[in-house]
Amino acid sequence: MAELAVEPVFAALQRGFDASIERLCALLRIPSVGTDPAFAEDTRRAAAWLVERLKEIGFDASLRPTSGMPMVVAHDPDAPADAPHLLYYGHYDVQPPDPLREWDNPPFEPRIVQGPHGPRVVARGAVDDKGQLMTWLEALAAWKAVHGRLPVRVSVLIEGEEESASENLEPFLLANADELKADVCVISDTGMLGVNEPAITTMLRGILYLELRIQGPVRDLHSGMFGGAVPNPIHMLTRVLAALHDAHGRIALPGFYDRVFALEPEIRAQWRALPFDEKGFLAAAGLSRSIGEEGFTTLERLWARPCCDVNGIWGGYTGEGSKTVIPAKAAAKFSFRLVPDQDPQEVLAQTKAFLSSLIPTEYRWELVPMGMGRPIRVPTTSPFLGAARRALAIAFGKEPALIGCGGSIPVVATIKDRLGMDSLLLGFGLDDDRPHGPNEKFELVCYERGQRAHAALIAEVARLAG
Numbered sequence: 001m002a003e004l005a006v007e008p009v010f011a012a013l014q015r016g017f018d019a020s021i022e023r024l025c026a027l028l029r030i031p032s033v034g035t036d037p038a039f040a041e042d043t044r045r046a047a048a049w050l051v052e053r054l055k056e057i058g059f060d061a062s063l064r065p066t067s068g069m070p071m072v073v074a075h076d077p078d079a080p081a082d083a084p085h086l087l088y089y090g091h092y093d094v095q096p097p098d099p100l101r102e103w104d105n106p107p108f109e110p111r112i113v114q115g116p117h118g119p120r121v122v123a124r125g126a127v128d129d130k131g132q133l134m135t136w137l138e139a140l141a142a143w144k145a146v147h148g149r150l151p152v153r154v155s156v157l158i159e160g161e162e163e164s165a166s167e168n169l170e171p172f173l174l175a176n177a178d179e180l181k182a183d184v185c186v187i188s189d190t191g192m193l194g195v196n197e198p199a200i201t202t203m204l205r206g207i208l209y210l211e212l213r214i215q216g217p218v219r220d221l222h223s224g225m226f227g228g229a230v231p232n233p234i235h236m237l238t239r240v241l242a243a244l245h246d247a248h249g250r251i252a253l254p255g256f257y258d259r260v261f262a263l264e265p266e267i268r269a270q271w272r273a274l275p276f277d278e279k280g281f282l283a284a285a286g287l288s289r290s291i292g293e294e295g296f297t298t299l300e301r302l303w304a305r306p307c308c309d310v311n312g313i314w315g316g317y318t319g320e321g322s323k324t325v326i327p328a329k330a331a332a333k334f335s336f337r338l339v340p341d342q343d344p345q346e347v348l349a350q351t352k353a354f355l356s357s358l359i360p361t362e363y364r365w366e367l368v369p370m371g372m373g374r375p376i377r378v379p380t381t382s383p384f385l386g387a388a389r390r391a392l393a394i395a396f397g398k399e400p401a402l403i404g405c406g407g408s409i410p411v412v413a414t415i416k417d418r419l420g421m422d423s424l425l426l427g428f429g430l431d432d433d434r435p436h437g438p439n440e441k442f443e444l445v446c447y448e449r450g451q452r453a454h455a456a457l458i459a460e461v462a463r464l465a466g
Contacts, residue, residue, distance in 0.1 A: 034093025069160030090133030091162030094125035102438035135450030151462035190427025203404035206375035303404025344372035373410025391456035
């Protein structure tokens with residue numbers, strides 16, 4: 001059927017690729033650091049930019065207020081009413097760019113530079129998530145430009161608080177569930193195994209992020225006058241953090257592994273056959289050896305095993321020179337990555353019990369939850385996942401792998417719980433893209449193939465209607 005022909009859409013994407021890079025760079029120039037109130041106006045400006053772009057394409061788009069950053073909501077008014085309905089989700093907020101001194105160029109002045117895979121765009125938000133959400137936005141625009149309308153129903157939801165725990169997302173979904181319900185949600189915020197190795201993510205680890213605050217004396221004390229006679233909160237903090245793991249890399253909380261699912265032997269075999277470049281993966285981080293829970297491969301530890309990492313630690317004097325004090329306070333941030341079927345609330349209770357067993361009464365302490373999200377497994381037998389597999393095969397000329405993801409995307413579980421739909425996780429990032437770090441980048445070959453994949457997905461989903 002002519003209205004489902006994707007080849008003319010591919011041609012349009014190719015002709016307009018340079019212009020699509022310019023649009024991406026325009027969005028990347030907006031410093032939408034949603035976690036920092038100092039950037040609140042810029043973050044709202046990014047939302048407004050997306051609304052205007054969606055209107056240009058032909059969507060009914062608007063900003064929807066929340067108590068924090070606004071939601072971008074849009075609907076295509078022209079699609080056939082009986083067609084399959086897709087909800088595209090993305091986020092326009094980005095992580096803080098610190099440490100600034102480690103960037104080769106200012107983080108919000110995007111640069112096109114050459115790399116081993118050709119040109120790449122370097123800027124904060126390049127891959128997480130502005131570049132990835134622009135892959136499907138450009139595909140939607142090309143479809144409408146070529147065919148006049150989309151062959152599927154499309155709604156769009158783009159939030160501005162993903163990097164700060166999506167505080168307002170769940171209330172917004174609950175309040176607007178009837179408007180936002182669709183057949184499946186499409187999310188591009190994950191990755192591939194390589195530029196020529198397409199993948200669909202079917203498993204996501206969950207997260208529990210905590211801050212532990214420990215106090216000893218009521219004020220900093222002279223270590224000569226008090227050392228050896230009073231509790232030192234840094235000593236206790238480091239002792240507790242070290243006790244989180246045993247000698248075999250396992251997490252030491254009693255009951256922690258009770259709900260951890262057993263990876264099926266056939267999945268383990270599939271993953272071990274994947275073209276995963278472990279040496280290259282480690283080399284991108286300046287490392288030569290992987291460590292972690294014993295008895296599992298690196299991919300298994302990343303995708304299907306839980307872990308715990310200390311993310312920040314502070315206390316006492318850290319300035320230049322010396323200052324001999326016993327600090328009054330010490331604190332650390334640490335996080336668990338969880339796997340099906342672990343419950344973040346249950347792990348929080350386990351952590352509190354574990355700390356209570358270790359920290360003497362001479363110390364006062366507080367454990368503060370900073371964010372949590374459930375792990376999830378996406379069904380691999382749905383017709384929509386089948387359509388996604390065919391679309392990636394068309395765009396890349398190669399069948400995609402079904403993979404896991406070590407990171408967490410709490411919105412997947414939230415959308416499942418509140419809107420009753422599964423998600424298609426079609427990501428185009430690479431392991432060396434440095435999301436959240438200095439010199440974050442997105443390969444332009446991934447940007448181009450992501451556009452093609454989303455264009456093909458629209459055609460394949462439309463064919464599901466028969």
